[in-house]
Amino acid sequence: xxxxxxxxxxxxxxxxxxxxxxxxxxxxxxxxxxxxxxxxxxxxxxxxxxxxxxxxxxxxxxxxxxxxxxxxxxxxxxxxxxxxxxxxxxxxxxxxxxxxxxxxxxxxxxxxxxxxxxxxxxxxxxxxxxxxxxxxxxxxxxxxxxxxxxxxxxxxxxxxxxxxxxxxxxxxxxxxxxxxxxxxxxxxxxxxxxxxxxxxxxxxxxxxxxxxxxxxxxxxxxxxxxxxxxxxxxxxxxxxxxxxxxxxxxxxxxxxxxxxxxxxxxxxx
Amino acid sequence: xxxxxxxxxxxxxxxxxxxxxxxxxxxxxxxxxxxxxxxxxxxxxxxxxxxxxxxxxxxxxxxxxxxxxxxxxxxxxxxxxxxxxxxxxxxxxxxxxxxxxxxxxxxxxxxxxxxxxxxxxxxxxxxxxxxxxxxxxxxxxxxxxxxxxxxxxxxxxxxxxxxxxxxxxxxxxxxxxxxxxxxxxxxxxxxxxxxxxxxxxxxxxxxxxxxxxxxxxxxxxxxxxxxxxxxxxxxxxxxxxxxxxxxxx
Amino acid sequence: xxxxxxxxxxxxxxxxxxxxxxxxxxxxxxxxxxxxxxxxxxxxxxxxxxxxxxxxxxxxxxxxxxxxxxxxxxxxxxxxxxxxxxxxxxxxxxxxxxxxxxxxxxxxxxxxxxxxxxxxxxxxxxxxxxxxxxxxxxxxxxxxxxxxxxxxxxxxxxxxxxxxxxxxxxxxxxxxxxxxxxxxxxxxxxxxxxxxxxxxxxxxxxxxxxxxxxxxxxxxxxxxxxxxxxxxxxxxxxxxxxxxxxxxxxxx
Numbered sequence: 104x105x106x107x108x109x110x111x112x113x114x115x116x117x118x119x120x121x122x123x124x125x126x127x128x129x130x131x132x133x134x135x136x137x138x139x140x141x142x143x144x145x146x147x148x149x150x151x152x153x154x155x156x157x158x159x160x161x162x163x164x165x166x167x168x169x170x171x172x173x174x175x176x177x178x179x180x181x182x183x184x185x186x187x188x189x190x191x192x193x194x195x196x197x198x199x200x201x202x203x204x205x206x207x208x209x210x211x212x213x214x215x216x217x218x219x220x221x222x223x224x225x226x227x228x229x230x231x232x233x234x235x236x237x238x239x240x241x242x243x244x245x246x247x248x249x250x251x252x253x254x255x256x257x258x259x260x261x262x263x264x265x266x267x268x269x270x271x272x273x274x275x276x277x278x279x280x281x282x283x284x285x286x287x288x289x290x291x292x293x294x295x296x297x298x299x300x301x302x303x304x305x306x307x308x309x310x311x312x313x314x315x316x317x318x319x320x321x322x323x324x325x326x327x328x329x330x331x332x333x334x335x336x337x338x339x340x341x342x343x344x345x346x347x348x349x350x351x352x353x354x355x356x357x358x359x360x361x362x363x364x365x366x367x368x369x370x371x372x
Numbered sequence: 373x374x375x376x377x378x379x380x381x382x383x384x385x386x387x388x389x390x391x392x393x394x395x396x397x398x399x400x401x402x403x404x405x406x407x408x409x410x411x412x413x414x415x416x417x418x419x420x421x422x423x424x425x426x427x428x429x430x431x432x433x434x435x436x437x438x439x440x441x442x443x444x445x446x447x448x449x450x451x452x453x454x455x456x457x458x459x460x461x462x463x464x465x466x467x468x469x470x471x472x473x474x475x476x477x478x479x480x481x482x483x484x485x486x487x488x489x490x491x492x493x494x495x496x497x498x499x500x501x502x503x504x505x506x507x508x509x510x511x512x513x514x515x516x517x518x519x520x521x522x523x524x525x526x527x528x529x530x531x532x533x534x535x536x537x538x539x540x541x542x543x544x545x546x547x548x549x550x551x552x553x554x555x556x557x558x559x560x561x562x563x564x565x566x567x568x569x570x571x572x573x574x575x576x577x578x579x580x581x582x583x584x585x586x587x588x589x590x591x592x593x594x595x596x597x598x599x600x601x602x603x604x605x606x607x608x609x610x611x612x613x614x615x616x617x618x619x620x621x
Numbered sequence: 622x623x624x625x626x627x628x629x630x631x632x633x634x635x636x637x638x639x640x641x642x643x644x645x646x647x648x649x650x651x652x653x654x655x656x657x658x659x660x661x662x663x664x665x666x667x668x669x670x671x672x673x674x675x676x677x678x679x680x681x682x683x684x685x686x687x688x689x690x691x692x693x694x695x696x697x698x699x700x701x702x703x704x705x706x707x708x709x710x711x712x713x714x715x716x717x718x719x720x721x722x723x724x725x726x727x728x729x730x731x732x733x734x735x736x737x738x739x740x741x742x743x744x745x746x747x748x749x750x751x752x753x754x755x756x757x758x759x760x761x762x763x764x765x766x767x768x769x770x771x772x773x774x775x776x777x778x779x780x781x782x783x784x785x786x787x788x789x790x791x792x793x794x795x796x797x798x799x800x801x802x803x804x805x806x807x808x809x810x811x812x813x814x815x816x817x818x819x820x821x822x823x824x825x826x827x828x829x830x831x832x833x834x835x836x837x838x839x840x841x842x843x844x845x846x847x848x849x850x851x852x853x854x855x856x857x858x859x860x861x862x863x864x865x866x867x868x869x870x871x872x873x
Contacts (some may be wrong), residue, residue, distance in 0.1 A: 184522045190520065193514055197536065212528065214530075400734060401734050467806050467851045467854070468851055475844070558727060577819075593723070594726060
């Protein structure tokens with residue numbers, strides 16, 4: 104990693120222990136990584152490995168049992184909406200508000216004056232290419248469009264970091280690919296730092312600069328893959344030999360971890 | 373359609389009137405439309421006083437039942453443990469014939485307005501609380517996380533996100549609860565009171581003025597219908613997005 | 622249910638009773654207005670040994686049971702016809718929904734005018750409380766019957782009686798039970814209300830009389846007793862309902 108780029112968000116020895124019926128379960132263990140400014144970082148791992156918990160810890164929404172999260176060098180203890188926006192698999196739009204009002208909602212909570220709110224919402228709608236839907240309601244939009252609105256809403260407060268928790272997980276394959284392109288376009292334009300969770304290796308690799316690979320129970324980072332494929336990327340890249348080679352490396356990391364856990368799980372306890 | 377309905381109503385009223393005119397049913401059992409109108413003409417000022425009494429009880433009881441019901445429902449919905457503890461208790465309590473508690477309310481709050489209000493609040497409270505709890509629990513938890521992530525305080529999360537999201541369910545709770553409040557006030561007045569529409573009904577019954585009894589029942593029904601109508605206006609205002617949504621599918 | 626939840630529920634109930642007793646002991650409550658649980662228990666014991674109280678209770682119970690025994694079968698038959706015969710169902714269900722939406726208790730004075738003060742008036746008022754909720758649920762239960770299975774059974778030559786017994790009954794049972802449970806609760810409410818409004822005997826009369834004469838310990842004892850009995854009936858029928866439902870799920 105080039106040392107010249109400053110680190111925006113950093114995890115230091117993060118761990119999370121849940122107690123279920125008085126039995127402690129180690130969900131996350133000793134997770135450390137740093138995300139440089141403006142990079143697209145993905146986290147892949149099997150479902151239930153604690154990816155979402157990790158994301159919510161990064162956002163200051165869930166306290167960690169051990170370790171700490173730093174944003175711009177300061178420890179995160181509570182949500183910092185001016186620096187971090189969070190997105191989920193469901194767009195979580197408010198169904199009784201028009202699209203423009205939905206984008207303005209976080210600004211309203213932050214106390215931004217009405218005139219500026221309107222201007223920013225209009226700008227964000229133009230960015231995601233849905234200006235003509237400003238006065239519509241969420242249910243009038245397709246799933247993909249709703250996610251684009253969620254991106255616009257996330258970007259409206261002009262945060263430094265976008266945390267995305269499987270944002271395209273509920274979409275069909277075609278829409279998902281289109282949304283990937285769209286996200287890359289928006290990312291190139293806004294130069295935000297993106298931390299993106301997915302369980303699709305292809306999606307992670309297609310989108311990211313860096314792919315973090317996570318294991319299951321306890322959730323640990325088992326590999327950091329530098330996905331230095333050329334940009335701008337098109338769909339063709341997925342078929343390339345280079346892409347396949349890197350994807351196989353990730354796959355091996357994940358599957359190896361599975362068998363290891365199965366055979367040596369008892370010993371490690 | 374409306375003309376036909378009008379004709380049906382006119383015929384029904386005519387038959388009703390005829391039944392009494394030809395004395396097919398005794399004067400103590402049934403009052404004819406003309407007798408009810410006569411009762412209204414004769415003692416409308418009394419009924420106006422009674423109506424004002426009853427309506428003010430209903431309004432006060434509604435304010436308490438709505439506030440307490442929604443408040444308790446939100447707390448039980450947001451705190452899963454509280455909800456798990458109180459949920460079964462609430463639905464067991466649903467079986468209790470609340471009317472049997474009214475004499476106790478008389479002892480505790482006197483025979484005036486307060487005992488009617490207390491009884492009506494208790495009977496309206498449960499459906500509102502249960503529906504609010506279910507509505508809040510039904511909200512995708514990501515909305516809660518989203519709200520906190522954009523910097524909402526807990527109160528803002530509840531008022532600006534959870535309550536509107538749960539509105540369709542809350543509205544149906546309010547509908548049931550409001551009906552129970554209105555009926556609760558009037559029935560309590562019928563059992564023991566010093567004034568109000570329900571008092572009129574049971575007073576005139578005890579002096580065998582059948583026309584006035586029917587008139588009182590019509591006033592009581594009017595209260596119930598008015599509350600129901602007012603509520604559906606509010607409901608449409610707050611949940612129109614939901615109807616649009618369902619219409620789409 | 623988790624043990625911690627049950628413990629919290631028990632703790633809550635015990636806390637209320639304890640606080641109530643303690644409040645009276647330290648003079649926080651006026652025992653003339655809110656007698657302590659111990660005093661209520663004594664009053665309850667007295668009531669259960671008093672022949673006149675038991676006589677009134679018997680009157681109420683007879684009314685409730687009679688209304689249920691007459692109302693429920695008629696309602697089940699009506700509901701079944703409504704569910705099976707779509708034309709009948711379509712023409713009757715708006716009326717039923719209207720009646721359920723309009724509060725029956727307001728019409729109690731008319732029942733008194735028409736049927737007088739005696740047993741008949743209470744019986745009929747009780748029957749109307751049982752009838753509609755049971756009928757609507759029975760009609761809804763018919764819709765639970767798997768029509769594919771009925772066709773299949775018919776194609777194998779199963780007779781009408783056999784189809785009713787082996788397909789209709791198990792499919793309809795849970796929803797019918799829900800209706801019956803609500804029916805008996807509405808029945809109890811209706812009878813007690815009718816007794817409180819105007820009657821010569823029954824628990825409702827006692828309650829109102831004790832309320833007006835500030836006989837608080839007896840009033841409280843009777844109120845708590847009635848509440849506990851209805852909760853018990855409701856919970857027993859709910860357990861039964863769930864058991865039937867589970868058996869049906871296992872079949873499917």
